[in-house]
Amino acid sequence: xxxxxxxxxxxxxxxxxxxxxxxxxxxxxxxxxxxxxxxxxxxxxxxxxxxxxxxxxxxxxxxxxxxxxxxxxxxxxxxxxxxxxxxxxxxxxxxxxxxxxxxxxxxxxxxxxxxxxxxxxxxxxxxxxxxxxxxxxxxxxxxxxxxxxxxxxxxxxxxxxxxxxxxxxxxxxxxxxxxxxxxxxxxxxxxxxxxxxxxxxxxxxxxxxxxxxxxxxxxxxxxxxxxxxxxxxxxxxxxxxxxxxxxxxxxxxxxxxxxxxxxxxxxxxxxxxxxxxxxxxxxxxxxxxxxxxxxxxxxxxxxxxxxxxxxxxxxxxxxxxxxxxxxxxxxxxxxxxxxxxxxxxxxxxxxxxxxxxxxxxxxxxxxxxxxxxxxx
Amino acid sequence: xxxxxxxxxxxxxxxxxxxxxxxxxxxxxxxxxxxxxxxxxxxxxxxxxxxxxxxxxxxxxxxxxxxxxxxxxxxxxxxxxxxxxxxxxxxxxxxxxxxxxxxxxxxxxxxxxxxxxxxxxxxxxxxxxxxxxxxxxxxxxxxxxxxxxxxxxxxxxxxxxxxxxxxx
Numbered sequence: 001x002x003x004x005x006x007x008x009x010x011x012x013x014x015x016x017x018x019x020x021x022x023x024x025x026x027x028x029x030x031x032x033x034x035x036x037x038x039x040x041x042x043x044x045x046x047x048x049x050x051x052x053x054x055x056x057x058x059x060x061x062x063x064x065x066x067x068x069x070x071x072x073x074x075x076x077x078x079x080x081x082x083x084x085x086x087x088x089x090x091x092x093x094x095x096x097x098x099x100x101x102x103x104x105x106x107x108x109x110x111x112x113x114x115x116x117x118x119x120x121x122x123x124x125x126x127x128x129x130x131x132x133x134x135x136x137x138x139x140x141x142x143x144x145x146x147x148x149x150x151x152x153x154x155x156x157x158x159x160x161x162x163x164x165x166x167x168x169x170x171x172x173x174x175x176x177x178x179x180x181x182x183x184x185x186x187x188x189x190x191x192x193x194x195x196x197x198x199x200x201x202x203x204x205x206x207x208x209x210x211x212x213x214x215x216x217x218x219x220x221x222x223x224x225x226x227x228x229x230x231x232x233x234x235x236x237x238x239x240x241x242x243x244x245x246x247x248x249x250x251x252x253x254x255x256x257x258x259x260x261x262x263x264x265x266x267x268x269x270x271x272x273x274x275x276x277x278x279x280x281x282x283x284x285x286x287x288x289x290x291x292x293x294x295x296x297x298x299x300x301x302x303x304x305x306x307x308x309x310x311x312x313x314x315x316x317x318x319x320x321x322x323x324x325x326x327x328x329x330x331x332x333x334x335x336x337x338x339x340x341x342x343x344x345x346x347x348x349x350x351x352x353x354x355x356x357x358x359x360x361x362x363x364x365x366x367x368x369x370x371x372x373x374x375x376x
Numbered sequence: 377x378x379x380x381x382x383x384x385x386x387x388x389x390x391x392x393x394x395x396x397x398x399x400x401x402x403x404x405x406x407x408x409x410x411x412x413x414x415x416x417x418x419x420x421x422x423x424x425x426x427x428x429x430x431x432x433x434x435x436x437x438x439x440x441x442x443x444x445x446x447x448x449x450x451x452x453x454x455x456x457x458x459x460x461x462x463x464x465x466x467x468x469x470x471x472x473x474x475x476x477x478x479x480x481x482x483x484x485x486x487x488x489x490x491x492x493x494x495x496x497x498x499x500x501x502x503x504x505x506x507x508x509x510x511x512x513x514x515x516x517x518x519x520x521x522x523x524x525x526x527x528x529x530x531x532x533x534x535x536x537x538x539x540x541x542x543x544x
Binding site for chain 1: 492493494495496497499500501502504517519520521523543
């Protein structure tokens, strides 16, 4: 059945699975099947920020003082992140929105994608400040083989889901010839491909950005490019939240609390799902190799960053029920945590951001003391 | 301190509201006169949620009756010591205790136990730790996924003596 923007059927929204059930009709949040997604939406909204709030003007002077190898590290990371965030924003919308069947999850996907667009905008903000003509940097992204290779490996999983769902909902089950290759389409195949796509986006949020984050924070530890690091810090905070979202989806499937068929698929495709994660770890190590090809930077080299990737990979594998795959027991970059703590996130030094603060909120708690100076 | 007041597990704000309302009858009576229908809605909400049987975490929040404020809202008993809970961490010989800390993570760190962490705000799950024995109370709803037998030390405090196993 084709996707409907207005599903006229009456059904119990609490009895739908996360994906592949009835298309959402009323976006209602009064009752929820998985309240975790509603909490994520609210948290993401409380994190709202704009790139222009961060002053990056001092970064230009720092940038001009960097060595050539450090410039290569910094600018390659920005290019890579620019492309990844463009894809992340687009893919979660295009892949998941037509399949989702819970209002809170639908809105979470939209909120998630929106925050990725803020990230994309912030890279332009940083580049505009560093270069008189940032166009050259953007133009290089689509011809840089090191970046394209990584982007293609993610896009593959998303495009498979999109093609399968388009064929299934317009033509029905069967085998189709598309652009010279034969593709098998069924409800089961769609679910399997969606499982792999979620594994891929989970690995993207968990691992892919962290080499770049670590480099940005390492510059800032030396007092360089601090405006950029402030922006990256807010991006890192958002990505940690997105990761929690994908971990919830994978764990709900795995635990059988959602769609029983997806629990079966999680078990059946366990090895493939884990392999996606391990491939991402290897690709990130290759990326570190590319970054440090002309020389390392103070406080950071290829070996340390690879150990750090393995360290966070272990944590994030076990978070989705996969066995840890690496031997690293200790955090090789302990100062990274200081940059990833939610409470320290500040836009300008004089205005610290409190995430629990709500604009326009009214304190409705009244205690006896509040009336102590009132006499009747 | 939230942890020591009367606590009751709630799985969502709706249930909390529903129960709270049932608890304080005086409050209901005042309101029923103004708006009798609103409370019928409140009463049906908990059943609706219970039927979906999806309660991942128990959140312990104090139930405050606006008509009878708690005299001991702050956990300061004159002349008495604050509650101290013994804790042990697998692989660490040193005797540990929870004593004067905002959360379990801070308490462990203050005693030299390294726990992995990231956000310290309950949403990243970086500090996920195995709880082998004992019980904890959450001061804020943990947003990250927690498997059975795991806790997030960044947003909980002990309710009993604890036995923990740190991951990694």
